[in-house]
Amino acid sequence: MEINALFILWIISGLFIVFESRLYRIIIYFGIFSLISSVVYLFLGAPDVAMAEAGISAFTTVFFIIFVGKYYGNQTNITREKIEINQFFRKLKGITLPFVFCAGLFALYIYTMPDTAASTYLKEWYLSNFISDVGGKNAVTAILLAYRVYDTLFEALILVVSVVAVVHMSHFSDSSVSDGHHSEIENSGMAVFTLRIICPIIVLFGGYLVVNGHISAGGGFQGGLAVATFFICRYMVYNIYDISVKRVMQLEELIFLSIILLSIIAVFLGAAALLPTAYLPMFQRAYLILMNVFIGLKVACGFFILFYRYIAFERR
Amino acid sequence: MDIQSIQYLIGNIVISIGIAFMVFGVFGIFLLKDFYPRILVASKIDTVGMFTLIMGFVIRHGISFFSGKLMLIIIIMLILNPLVAHIMARSAYLSGYEVAETEIDDGERETTLKEN
């Protein structure tokens, strides 16, 4: 019953964006939208996805606000884009409104049909076997790190590729930042003092999420995102570009290689059944924790590079 | 009356006090007509309301792992909530919100209230 109220709030916050044409407002509405959607994920029984969405929403707002700040900074050359009401209703009269109504009716027709007993075979198989096969208590982590390692590997590869693309597609293609160069953002002394207290808490909590990923909700991605938010706070405290992006990129690629090596070693060890069964749970636990730590480090490095590129280069 | 029912009673009373604070915050947000009084009321009352409400839950659960985590949340909220309010008010002040007829970043022409 509570979930219906949350769903209705979700749809209302989505409708805000449709009827708005100013970019700052749209970004704030989008932040609210992703906050509410992550809560709905949580109450649908998907804690890992909810945590990832909560971390992602902070980064999307940061990326968009950097671009939009630049957009309004160069305001002199821009003709204001506002949808006039007449123009909007002219668009409504066209093909869109009947299309949307037909689509909605179609959806209603499909979901009022009797339930055709969805097969739960895979769910039961995973849930009953993962404790003996993989170890740990979190089924999602077991699927991510053992049953479907290839997914995770290619996802990590896509993150590496996107970091490379962001570095090489931008207008400023060289990756050198003038060391020790202060930025224009000024924070008050009180904010700096308080953020200094908060920063170690964020890093500690990220480490907790990473190490406890196989027992409770959390895991490599969520912990990595939490560690990456630490770098945002660090930027807001010191206002300085003093880490070379090249070294972090090399570190990220090295960690990616070690993820691949670790998973290959684990697959071959498991296939050969060389290990005595008495030590198997220990090795399983070590594998899960190591994989989580590596993935967390990699995600933290990747998002740190993305944030740094945006704040140092794309903002100009 | 055993100890647990007394705990629950006190906890419920404290929780309802916190809820009352939050409802005052809603009234403040809708009745006041300028941004600075609004953020004053919202941040102060919301921080106090959060503190009281979570303390109520701590009292309900007694000494356990659950209430330990709640205490951590209380500490984080007590640090962060005033900080966010401070930074927002500072950004509004630095952008020249007080000055009449300034062009706000939103792309609108805004006029602040003239009355006092």
Place this chain on the structure above:
Amino acid sequence: MIILWIMFVMLALYLIRVLKGPTIWDRLLGMNLISTKIIVVIIVFASLYETTFLLDFAIVYALMGFVSTIFIALFLSERKLGRKRGKK
């Protein structure tokens, strides 16, 4: 249970404030208030079903929600500062 419904009503009211708010900072204030109300909702759920791990989420929302709010506020203030410096 009553607390949950009060919180939902307050979420809806803050959404109205966000939609109506005359300035951009009112909207930011509404965003901050919505994130704190969401923390309260999660705490109430965790207390109802006695699940400790849900409280991790409250900490995550507290730590992540403020980052975006502070960043937007900083960028809003920064533009005006840059202009003043450019004039000098």
Place this chain on the structure above:
Amino acid sequence: MIFRYLEVFSIIMFFICIFGLITCNNIVKSIIFALMMQTAVIMFWLTIGRGSIPPIIDNTALLDNTSYIADPLPQALMLTAIIIGISVTAVIITMLNTLFRKHLMTDWKAMEKAEDEAFKESLYGDHLKD
């Protein structure tokens, strides 16, 4: 007959996003609508495999009745989808930024016109000068 109404919310959201994509003029707005469509699809998958207990098995007594436990497989798939979505979004904003440096606008039609003129100039620029 079971009315599976929770899935309908995410379908409605998906079509709202399509409506927004059709009616919007701005590139930033259409990127945001694409992200919202992704969120709606993720929501659809999670509502299909929903359950009151998340798939974290503290004691094995929970496994006697698996119908209350949420499905772990869609959650793992959607977790990868979210990370891929944000990394693609970062690349898109970078590309948009290089375009913005060139034309100083984020309007689809005006941008298209400016691109066409730039392309024509690059093709026939020499003849036009004569």
